[in-house]
Each structure stands twice: as structure tokens, then as C-alpha cells.
Amino acid sequence: MRDLKNGRRELNADSRWSGTNRPARRGNDGAPSRAGIRAENRRRRRRRALLIFYFFLFFTVVSAAVAVSLTVLFKIDTIQVGGTSRYTQEQIIGACGIKKGENLFLAKTRQSEKQIQARLPYIGSVKVRRKFPARISIQVAEAQVCGAVESSGKYVVLGDDFRVLEMADKLPQSCVLIRGITLKSPKEGKTAEFADKSLQSSLTEVERALKSNGLKNITGVDFSSTSKILLTYEGRVTINLGMPSDLDYKISFAKKLFDDGEIKSTEKGTLNLSTAGDNDTAYFDPASGS
Structure with a gap:
């Protein structure tokens, strides 16, 4: 409101504060007003909604990355055999149960070790390991x-x-x-x-x-x-x-x-x-x- 006589003008509370900087309105006893409380609750709900949105966005991106890695990337293209054994490489690879084209992460290496020893008893020790980006290594030793x-x-x-x-x-x-x-x-x-x-x-x-x-x-x-x-x-x-x-x-x-x-x-x-x-x-x- 303007005072036309002396050129002064009066500023009310709403003209000094706006947006998020505006404090909650208070009653005569100094407590926040109902309008201020409702505004604060709205801001909290917005922040919570944003957090949930970002969480689901992150989860979606990670899930997509995992799906791609399991279906497109890291497909086994090589199975190598090292060590000494009376068995041929073809026999050992055939007994391991892992095939080319399978996903490297899904290859069951421990189960493969047990299968090799069960099917080829003269192999004393065997280690099956994943080698990035797309290789399986089988290391064997002859049984004593x-x-x-x-x-x-x-x-x-x-x-x-x-x-x-x-x-x-x-x-x-x-x-x-x-x-x-x-x-x-x-x-x-x-x-x-x-x-x-x-x-x-x-x-x-x-x-x-x-x-x-x-x-x-x-x-x-x-x-x-x-x-x-x-x-x-x-x-x-x-x-x-x-x-x-x-x-x-x-x-x-x-x-x-x-x-x-x-x-x-x-x-x-x-x-x-x-x-x-x-x-x-x-x-x-x-x-x-x-």
C-alpha cells in the first residue's frame, strides 16, 4: 500500500518473502499456521516422490545392464585345457558340461569340476575357472x-x-x-x-x-x-x-x-x-x- 502524502510505502509480509524462502505463516501465538504446515507437507511429498523415482530409474538401468550382459555379452568362445592327463582335451571338454556360446557368468564351474572327476577318474585334481572376457580355463593333474x-x-x-x-x-x-x-x-x-x-x-x-x-x-x-x-x-x-x-x-x-x-x-x-x-x-x- 502506498502513502501518497509523504512518499513512503508499506511492505507486507507476502511481498518480502516468496516461494521456498517464505516461512510458514504463524498465528498470534507464534505457532505455524495451517497453510504453512500444508505447504511443508507438499514439499516433503515431492521430495519423497523424487527419491522413489530415482531409485526405480537406477534399478531399471542396472537390471537392463545385467540382462544385456547375460544375453548378449560374455558368451564363452574358448574352452582351454592345461596340465597333464591320459585323457584328450576333447574328452575333458566333453566331460565338463560347459558349452561354447553359454554365458560366462552362468557357467557352473564347481559342478563342472565334479563332473570331470566322476567321468574321468584318472584325473586327480581339476580347477575350472572363468577368464574374462569369454574364456573357460580347465587345469588338470593326473591321479597318483x-x-x-x-x-x-x-x-x-x-x-x-x-x-x-x-x-x-x-x-x-x-x-x-x-x-x-x-x-x-x-x-x-x-x-x-x-x-x-x-x-x-x-x-x-x-x-x-x-x-x-x-x-x-x-x-x-x-x-x-x-x-x-x-x-x-x-x-x-x-x-x-x-x-x-x-x-x-x-x-x-x-x-x-x-x-x-x-x-x-x-x-x-x-x-x-x-x-x-x-x-x-x-x-x-x-x-x-x-
């Missing part, structure tokens, strides 16, 4: 053979983890024959179940001691008597280990005797180490005519 156990007219070839590698009609060449052990319904590709768990432990300890001490050329193992474990060395010397105790010492003792020529490479007979853990003494009985 522990020996063979005769069962129901077959020779059950065991790996060093006691997985059944093969059910052979005859003993494979250079395979250690393990006697005195019974297996329950062995199946190729599956871990063998021992009828006597204590013999499984004894076999494990003998294998460990042979490897750690480097005694090779063992052609037979016999657990027919639990108090008289027998090894056959080069098909010519029977090693009597006695009880399954002090195996590391007994086997290292035997290796030293062979390495030092105490038992000649032409000799046959029996090397008794059953009491070596107690008296540090071994006894060798040559076979007649040796």
Missing part, C-alpha cells in the same frame, strides 16, 4: 595310483585318495597289488569304502611313510596279518614291518640298507624290521640260491 585291490574277480585300482580309478580285468602294469583288504561295493569314480577302517588307516600310514622317505619300487603290500605288515621290494625282497608302528623309522632303515648295498641288487630274501623300532636292528634272510 596307490595300488590295486582284488575284488569279485576285478582289480580295483585306487588313487592315493582312495578314489576308485578303474575296475580292471587284470592287474595293470607297474601297479602295486594290495592284499588283505576288502572293499564294499566299489564303484568307478567314487571313494572306496573299506570293510575294516583300521586297515584303511594302516594303508594310509604306509603310503605316507613310503613317500616321505622316498622308498620306491614297491610291487606289493600285504595286510593279511595286522601284526605283520609285508612289503615286496622289486619283486625279490619281502620286507616285514611287523606292527603298524614306527613306520617312518622302519622304512627309512630299509631304504638305507638298499642304497648302501647292504642287500645286493641280485639278492632275494626276507628283510625283518619288525623289532627295529625297539633294538635298531634288522635281519636279512637270503632265499636259497640267492
Whole structure:
């Protein structure tokens, strides 16, 4: 309102404040007016609506990106095989269950590893890995053979983890024959179940001691008597280990005797180490005519 007499003009509250800068109107007691409260509530609703809109926009963009990557991008174009194995690359790729053209992210690598070992038992270890942008890498290693156990007219070839590698009609060449052990319904590709768990432990300890001490050329193992474990060395010397105790010492003792020529490479007979853990003494009985 203008005061025409003295040239002054009066400014009311609405002309000084506008838009979002306008404070909520207050009543005579200083509290916000109803109109101010309604304006503030409208602003809050607008902000909430904007947040929801931006969230759904972000979600839509991300979903579209994922959909594109799973349907168009990262399609497998190469499957590579590395390592040593008696199987061909074609056999390993065929057993893995992963095909070219599949999406790299959807490839079931853990399941593929299990399939390869189940279908190709002589593979001891296998790693299946995704390699960006579009490659599958399969790394394999040959299974280490522990020996063979005769069962129901077959020779059950065991790996060093006691997985059944093969059910052979005859003993494979250079395979250690393990006697005195019974297996329950062995199946190729599956871990063998021992009828006597204590013999499984004894076999494990003998294998460990042979490897750690480097005694090779063992052609037979016999657990027919639990108090008289027998090894056959080069098909010519029977090693009597006695009880399954002090195996590391007994086997290292035997290796030293062979390495030092105490038992000649032409000799046959029996090397008794059953009491070596107690008296540090071994006894060798040559076979007649040796």
C-alpha cells in the first residue's frame, strides 16, 4: 500500500518473502499456521516422490545392464585345457558340461569340476575357472595310483585318495597289488569304502611313510596279518614291518640298507624290521640260491 502524502510505502509480509524462502505463516501465538504446515507437507511429498523415482530409474538401468550382459555379452568362445592327463582335451571338454556360446557368468564351474572327476577318474585334481572376457580355463593333474585291490574277480585300482580309478580285468602294469583288504561295493569314480577302517588307516600310514622317505619300487603290500605288515621290494625282497608302528623309522632303515648295498641288487630274501623300532636292528634272510 502506498502513502501518497509523504512518499513512503508499506511492505507486507507476502511481498518480502516468496516461494521456498517464505516461512510458514504463524498465528498470534507464534505457532505455524495451517497453510504453512500444508505447504511443508507438499514439499516433503515431492521430495519423497523424487527419491522413489530415482531409485526405480537406477534399478531399471542396472537390471537392463545385467540382462544385456547375460544375453548378449560374455558368451564363452574358448574352452582351454592345461596340465597333464591320459585323457584328450576333447574328452575333458566333453566331460565338463560347459558349452561354447553359454554365458560366462552362468557357467557352473564347481559342478563342472565334479563332473570331470566322476567321468574321468584318472584325473586327480581339476580347477575350472572363468577368464574374462569369454574364456573357460580347465587345469588338470593326473591321479597318483596307490595300488590295486582284488575284488569279485576285478582289480580295483585306487588313487592315493582312495578314489576308485578303474575296475580292471587284470592287474595293470607297474601297479602295486594290495592284499588283505576288502572293499564294499566299489564303484568307478567314487571313494572306496573299506570293510575294516583300521586297515584303511594302516594303508594310509604306509603310503605316507613310503613317500616321505622316498622308498620306491614297491610291487606289493600285504595286510593279511595286522601284526605283520609285508612289503615286496622289486619283486625279490619281502620286507616285514611287523606292527603298524614306527613306520617312518622302519622304512627309512630299509631304504638305507638298499642304497648302501647292504642287500645286493641280485639278492632275494626276507628283510625283518619288525623289532627295529625297539633294538635298531634288522635281519636279512637270503632265499636259497640267492
